[in-house]
Amino acid sequence: MKNAWILLLWVCSALSFANDPAFLSLSDLQRVKQQLAQHQAAAPTLDSWQQLQQQADKALKHPNPSVTDKGMLPPSGSKQDYLSLSAYWWPDASKADGLPWQRRDGEVNPASKNAQSDGVRLARFTADFQALTLAWYFSGDRRYADKALAMMRHWFIEPASRMNPNLNFAQGIPGRSAGRHDGVLDGRYFATRVVDALTLLRAAPGWQPADEKAMRQWFTDYLHWLQHSPLALEEAAAENNHGSWYCTQVAGIAWYLDDRATVTAMVQLARSKIATQIRADGSQPAELARTRSFHYSYFNLQALTAMAQLASKAGLGDLWHSRQQSGSLLDALDAIAPYSDEQKAWPWKNRDRVSQRLIPLLSIADNSLQQPRYQQWIAQAHWSTDKKSKGAVMQAQRDTWLLSLPFQQP
Known part of the structure; x- marks a missing residue:
């Protein structure tokens, strides 16, 4: 009888995978949708909704993108294979042909960010796909869903x-x-943007059974690549943000495919990443060694916070407090939270900093733990920005006020 009850609980949990987004909070989305419909949304939520709508309206006018749009030809001979160039590598000025390229950590080579390769194209496609899906979800305007589906296909x-x-x-x-x-890091958007959008789009009027079959097959094949390719397995072993993002990417896709065993394995792998990456004082040495130390400290925590949220949702244990060797995820968030105030000086070497990017992570932590641990930092967040950081600040505001509403004391 006991075994039958355990099996029933497992089946019910597995079934929930198919209907609940991996990283988005369905309850938060429903609450925002109701607030917008009843004209009761808070000012930051309303601002974020207007920003999202503007992005979705622009996306309606964009041609549907494809990896075949690039100018470069992959070594395979097929433009249907994704191709991107490493951002921090540059031609060797001492060589006539510039080869081999040399590394300049933190200095982005513009050649890696144009239409000749797919890196920027993938980021824009997934951002627009998510924006269109959310715009349809919140407004019910079918134009947004139809465009998202056309882009997906x-x-x-x-x-x-x-x-x-x-x-x-x-x-x-x-x-x-x-x-x-x-x-492999490039593929993180498939998990953090695409599969959750697909879960929402299942309810769209234009969604077809053939879409479900085709998308599940694509992600099944891609997950197999992530689990068996020598390149992907090297990424899984990485001892910095790359390893953390491997966990997050694989877990999000496995959640979409109802693969509980793989989600469980990624939660365990993430636990080992926390143990080796975070010190007792909350610092992340592998990220602080970079020339963009604030960005990478935040970036690693973005992946681990998403994993902790997913682990809680799946009933697979507590990653927030996990402490095997030195520091925990909460130690790291505690250490970095004061730097959400842009007036507080960052004491390590650095090239750029968008302090507001920390706010969604702090909000997710409070919501997942149901504790007001970081409310003082969330409450004092400023969403004004300069031109250079405008996009990142707008995204942080949206993630906080549309996708992860700040915790409210019961």
């Missing part, structure tokens, strides 16, 4: 334009490597 399904489910040629370095394990 063009990128993932249609034979002539679909992306092959691999990242064999991601973050390549001319003269050194056609693709690297670091490039």
